[in-house]
Each structure stands twice: as C-alpha cells, then as structure tokens.
Amino acid sequence: MNRSPLKRRKSLREYSQAKMLREGRKGHQGLKAVPMEKRGGMFDRPRKALKKQSVARAKDMRLYYEEVRVWLNEPAHRACAICLCLGETPRASTEVHHSRGRIGRLLRYQPFWIPSCRPCREIPHNRPAWAREVGLLCPASEWNVFPR
Numbered sequence: 791m792n793r794s795p796l797k798r799r800k801s802l803r804e805y806s807q808a809k810m811l812r813e814g815r816k817g818h819q820g821l822k823a824v825p826m827e828k829r830g831g832m833f834d835r836p837r838k839a840l841k842k843q844s845v846a847r848a849k850d851m852r853l854y855y856e857e858v859r860v861w862l863n864e865p866a867h868r869a870c871a872i873c874l875c876l877g878e879t880p881r882a883s884t885e886v887h888h889s890r891g892r893i894g895r896l897l898r899y900q901p902f903w904i905p906s907c908r909p910c911r912e913i914p915h916n917r918p919a920w921a922r923e924v925g926l927l928c929p930a931s932e933w934n935v936f937p938r
C-alpha cells in the first residue's frame with residue numbers, strides 16, 4: 791500500500807490563533823501595565839495572582855512538619871490514639887489530629903495534638919458527638935479558638 795506520511799497543514803500555534811480569531815478573542819495578554827494616567831486610583835495596579843499562602847504561614851508549615859516528625863516518633867505518640875478509643879489494636883501513627891483545629895497558632899500547639907493513623911484521620915470529624923465524648927474533639931464553641 792502506498793501511504794503518504796501524515797503531515798500537519800498548520801503549526802499548532804496557527805491552529806490556536808485561528809481558533810481564537812473565530813471566537814473573537816485576542817489571545818493571552820498576560821500581565822499588562824496600565825499607564826498612570828489611565829489608572830482609576832492607587833488600587834488599580836497591574837493584575838497579579840494572589841498568593842496561595844502567606845510567607846509567615848509557609849514558614850509555620852515548614853516548622854510544623856519538622857515538629858510533627860519528631861513528635862510522632864516519641865514513644866508516647868507512636869500509637870494511633872483514635873484506634874485506641876475505638877477499642878482496636880492501634881496502628882502506627884503517621885499524622886497529627888488537631889483536636890481543636892489548626893488555625894493560626896493552633897497548628898503548632900502540641901497540647902491539642904493527637905497521634906492518628908491515616909485510616910482514622912476523618913473519624914473524629916465524621917463522628918463528632920462520639921469524638922467529643924472520648925476527648926478527641928473539643929466542644930464546638932472552642933473549635934479553632936486558641937485558649938486564653
């Protein structure tokens with residue numbers, strides 16, 4: 791059989807430009823500086839994506855993960871406390887359950903940390919009444935509130 795090689799008639803860029811023309815779009819314009827005289831006011835700056843996380847929080851997270859690694863390795867925190875509350879043979883803990891939330895300073899505040907295995911992670915949040923009964927979850931009014 792005589793086959794001619796497959797060939798693009800246009801480059802990918804030409805395809806996408808033709809598509810944008812059909813749809814009446816001008817294409818990606820990226821960050822565009824607005825001349826000073828055209829700006830509405832001091833808040834009308836060139837658009838920029840919002841930061842996903844503040845620099846301070848990113849630093850906190852770094853310290854947190856390091857502290858978690860050490861904490862989970864301490865003998866008292868090696869077994870999953872949630873497995874124990876369920877009356878099961880505890881699996882090894884691999885994460886921290888925050889019994890009072892993890893906003894702000896609570897993230898790294900160890901008195902409210904509870905060692906948990908991966909499978910138990912969601913249980914206190916799925917069964918809050920039970921979790922409060924056995925002390926895995928704070929009262930609703932204290933959730934995400936740092937103690938005074």
Ligand SMILES: [Zn+2]
Nearest residue numbers: 870873907910
């Ligand atoms: Zn567990």
